[in-house]
Amino acid sequence: IAWDVFERATGAGPKFQYGDFNLNTNMSMSDIVVALQHGHPNEKRLTFKEGFPIRYQAQVIDQKQIPGITGAAYIAAAKDPALAATYNFLPQQSSNADFPYEGYLYPDTYLVDPAAGAKGIVAAQLQQFGAIFNADLRAQIAKATPSRPAEDVRTIVILASMVDREANDKSPTDRGNVCSVYYNRLAINMPLGVDATLLYGLGRLTPEPTGTELAQPNPWNTRQHAGLPPSAISNPGQAAINACVNPPKTDYLFYFTDRQGTTHFETNQQQFDSDVAKYGTSGS
DSSP states (O other): OHHHHHHHHHTOGGGOOSSBOOOOTTOOHHHHHHHHTSOBTTOEEEEOOTTBOHHHHHHHHHHHTOTTOOHHHHHHHTTOTTHHHHOTTSOSSOSOSSOTTTTOSOOSEEEEOGGGHHHHHHHHHHHHHHHHSOHHHHHHHTSOBTTBOOOOHHHHHHHHHHHHHHSOTTOHHHHHHHHHHHHHHHHTTOOOOOHHHHHHHHTOSOSOOOHHHHTSOOTTOTTTSOSOOSSOSSBOOHHHHHHHHSOOOOOOOEEEEOTTSOEEEESSHHHHHHHHHHHOOTTO
């Protein structure tokens, strides 16, 4: 009803164009009216799932077969150093030479205009990231809470990128609990021990790292190196971001997923070892 009233009051309806439109839940009714007045019938719908690295987003593009746009072109566009001057949330210097803006290419559904090319996809993702990490959220991040210290955008992005690779999608509370483990470990300089970070450094999502790989001094090996990995390991979605901005206050230092897909959280090594022996792990 509100939309009908708004449309009649503004007289926008007769100006609407035929075609597909790039709309999202963060848009106001005024934004939607502007979008509906600029249709592009050749646009293609493209969906990036939460928690996947850039190289896998490139595979989605190749699978979609959008005329004139390839995954390779997308990766090249996502490396453009000029982007940091346009989007102030991007790192000016990155420790990830291959994918300097990993974590910032927001996963969502987009309507892609082939004429805009791969650069158009990257621009849409970065604009959506900026809409999510608005001024209010950045101010919130910069303030300490009882469950986390004051942080910056980069740290939240890295933590959320790990959460989206590690947390159980079937249990909404798991994301917050997983991030609380990371904060608790960082507070005592305990290695994060997240195998997903090493897998990122090895260039794959599965299978789990071997014993030999776990012993490697890979920069993304958070068993060998304390603190955060050099960069994000995926492009996180809204749920993971919220979980790391507003994590619960816990004493958890350990977690694992059992054979049934349930995540267990523990406060000490003895409890962790006991639960693993009782329930088994997802990879066993």
